Amino acid sequence: MLSYIVRRMLWLPVLLAIMIFITFWLGFYGPGSPEQVLLGQRYSPETAALVRRQWGLDKPFWVQYGRYVLNYVSLNFGESLTKYPGQPVATLLARRLPITLQLNFAAVMLGVPVGLLFGAIAAYYHGSWFDRGIIFVSVFLRAIPTLVAGPILLFIFAKQLKLLPVGGWDGIFSPSAILPVAILSTGIIAGFARQTRANVLDVLNSDYVRTARAKGLSEVRVLLGHVLQNALIPLITIFGFMLGGMVEGTLITETIFGIPGMGLLAFEAINARDYPIVIAITVLAAVVFALSNLWADLFYGVIDPRIRNT
Amino acid sequence: MARLLEVKGLRTQFFTQDGVVNAVNGISYTLDEGETLGIVGESGCGKSVGVMSLIRLIPSPPGKIVGGEVIFNGQDLLKISDSEIRSIRGNKVGMIFQDPMTSLNPVLTIGRQITEALQLHLGMNNAQARARAVELLELVGIPSAADRLDDYPHQFSGGMRQRVMIAIGLSCNPQLLIADEPTTALDVTIQAQIVDLVRKLRDELGMAVIWITHDLGVVAGMADRMLVMYAGMIVEEAGVKELYANPRHPYTIGLLGSLPRLDQLTGEKLDSIEGLPPDLIALPKGCPFYARCQYRIERCKTDTPALENVGVGHRAACWVDVTRDPVTTENPWHTA
Structure with a gap:
């Protein structure tokens, strides 16, 4: 197991190097360029050349790339170009990231247990009205994009009922957090409930659950002692992916509700063609994704002895 | 010999989307204490469903025992409450299943899977149950049993896992051991070992055995009496x-x-x-x-x-x- 962890850790920098290269390559050869953003609609070729020289944009690809990598290795993520000119990207991220993390943490803390519970109950009483209801509601909710659900919820709860604020952010323990957390956790509940249902059904039909019942164990002990742990194993992967998608996953939600987190920053930066911010967020997202997958793999070992012992 | 089990007109059906499957259609037989009954028949003839119905172990829904009586020690197992049948399963009636590779929980240690029933039915504490589990593993012929208690099923071979299953089935000294094709998934030399082991344990412990198989050769040297089943x-x-x-x-x-x-001519x-x-x-x-x-x-x-x-x-x-x-x-x- 230890050697497995070490091997996985060694892969991490390789993965990041590939990720950084792709991000940079896309920025370099993609349409548009920093001097266009800086200089606006009209500028002379001479001014453009001057800016390019100033920023080192006239250097060949590999030179620029090398400098970029060196900067990242020394944790220098550059400064914002257009949206927040002159502000270090690191400062911006440090301010925005905690908000996104709080938002996601709340959604996961709410969504995962509720989804697990609903899924497990649906599976245990499979074929019942509760089961059918859970499947219908979760498919229905999953099918509504945030882009549609957000404005509808705002219209009902903020505009018509005037119960909740229209947007903004007063911290995670404020009314402003209720709708965004509800939207994010609904997606998690729907996804987890369906997946848990499928897994628990699978395990309930397994031979070892029959063995457990043949021992005379009560249904509660069969479920908690034999079914749950086995049903959780495939969910770890999904949980890992879910965590990985978080940094960007809240892009739409944060934008709709005007929450100054990473998602909104990404949205602003893309609109303003603020290259350093876009690249930094992309790389950060990749790091989070890689780490959460690593975490998922390690957690597999905790829960499944077949992996732990290899 | 006293009568241990009397099955009268047992009927089990499965209610599926395609219709009602008549898996067991009114079977009656008896079993005395210490007797070994072989049940043979081809796949799908209701052998397994028939014995699993005895301790109400069929998945429900879709399965349902629709009629009959199962008198075990003078008590109709089909009429008692769920908690009463649970106090008989794994305690008075032990069971071993066909596929040892999938019949053990992959995430629990062997020790845990054996001690579970001991603690439940015999009220043993952890230390007593572990000591008994070591005895049981030695009984079924697992070498250095004490060291293997904390191993997981994947660290055992198929034959060894079936021995563990037998240990679980016998853990509470059952009066009846139901063996549902316990050798089908094993290779031939291991099959013989498992048959010998169950026969030896039966003679030592004096329990009755119901041995299900589709292989007449396997039960020939072991059973006292045979049932042949066809279409339930x-x-x-x-x-x-x-x-x-x-x-x-x-x-x-x-x-x-x-x-x-x-004694058959070669080439026949x-x-x-x-x-x-x-x-x-x-x-x-x-x-x-x-x-x-x-x-x-x-x-x-x-x-x-x-x-x-x-x-x-x-x-x-x-x-x-x-x-x-x-x-x-x-x-x-x-x-x-």
Whole structure:
């Protein structure tokens, strides 16, 4: 197991190097360029050349790339170009990231247990009205994009009922957090409930659950002692992916509700063609994704002895 | 010998989308204390469902025991409460299953899976249960048992896992051990070891055994009495020697004919029973074996024969006396 962890850790920098290269390559050869953003609609070729020289944009690809990598290795993520000119990207991220993390943490803390519970109950009483209801509601909710659900919820709860604020952010323990957390956790509940249902059904039909019942164990002990742990194993992967998608996953939600987190920053930066911010967020997202997958793999070992012992 | 188990008219059905599957259709038999009963028949003939119904272990829904009685120690197991049947499962009645590779929980240690029943039924504390688990593993022939208690199922081979399953089945000193094709998933040398082990343990511990198999050879040296099942019914019952020497049902004759024999001439082909068993959703009128039977007569098509005495302790469900009446159809499946 230890050697497995070490091997996985060694892969991490390789993965990041590939990720950084792709991000940079896309920025370099993609349409548009920093001097266009800086200089606006009209500028002379001479001014453009001057800016390019100033920023080192006239250097060949590999030179620029090398400098970029060196900067990242020394944790220098550059400064914002257009949206927040002159502000270090690191400062911006440090301010925005905690908000996104709080938002996601709340959604996961709410969504995962509720989804697990609903899924497990649906599976245990499979074929019942509760089961059918859970499947219908979760498919229905999953099918509504945030882009549609957000404005509808705002219209009902903020505009018509005037119960909740229209947007903004007063911290995670404020009314402003209720709708965004509800939207994010609904997606998690729907996804987890369906997946848990499928897994628990699978395990309930397994031979070892029959063995457990043949021992005379009560249904509660069969479920908690034999079914749950086995049903959780495939969910770890999904949980890992879910965590990985978080940094960007809240892009739409944060934008709709005007929450100054990473998602909104990404949205602003893309609109303003603020290259350093876009690249930094992309790389950060990749790091989070890689780490959460690593975490998922390690957690597999905790829960499944077949992996732990290899 | 005192009567341990009496099954009367047991019927189990599965309610599926395609219709009602008549898995077990009114079977009756008895078992004495310490006796070994072999149940044979091909796949899907209701052997497993029949014994799992005894301790109400069939998945429900879709399965349902729709009729009959299962008198065990004077008590009808089909009438008692759920918690009462649970106090019998794993305690008075132990079970071992077909596939040892999937019958153990992959995420729990072997020790945990054995001690579970001990703590539940015998009220042992952790230390007592672990000590007993070591004894049990030694009993079923697992070397350095104490060291293996904290191992997981994937660290054991198939034969070793089946030994663990036997240890679990025997853990609470059951009066009855139900073995549901315990050797089918194992290779031949391991099969023999498992059969020998169960026979030895039965003689030591004095429990009754119901051994299900589709292999007549496996139970021959072990069972006292045999039931032959076909399409959810018992078609023949006899003492083991009587059944092999003097089979009275055409299906049993077919099963025996498909076994290789040591005294057979080399190069001789084994006989097989042509065709397939009937659809359990739409059982035909008359004898279920009609379509495949070489001895069939007109009456078999319309009337289902009941199990009747044909000798001492020998019952068969057939209109024809195969010892006298001739074969009527050489290739029944092709002419049906």
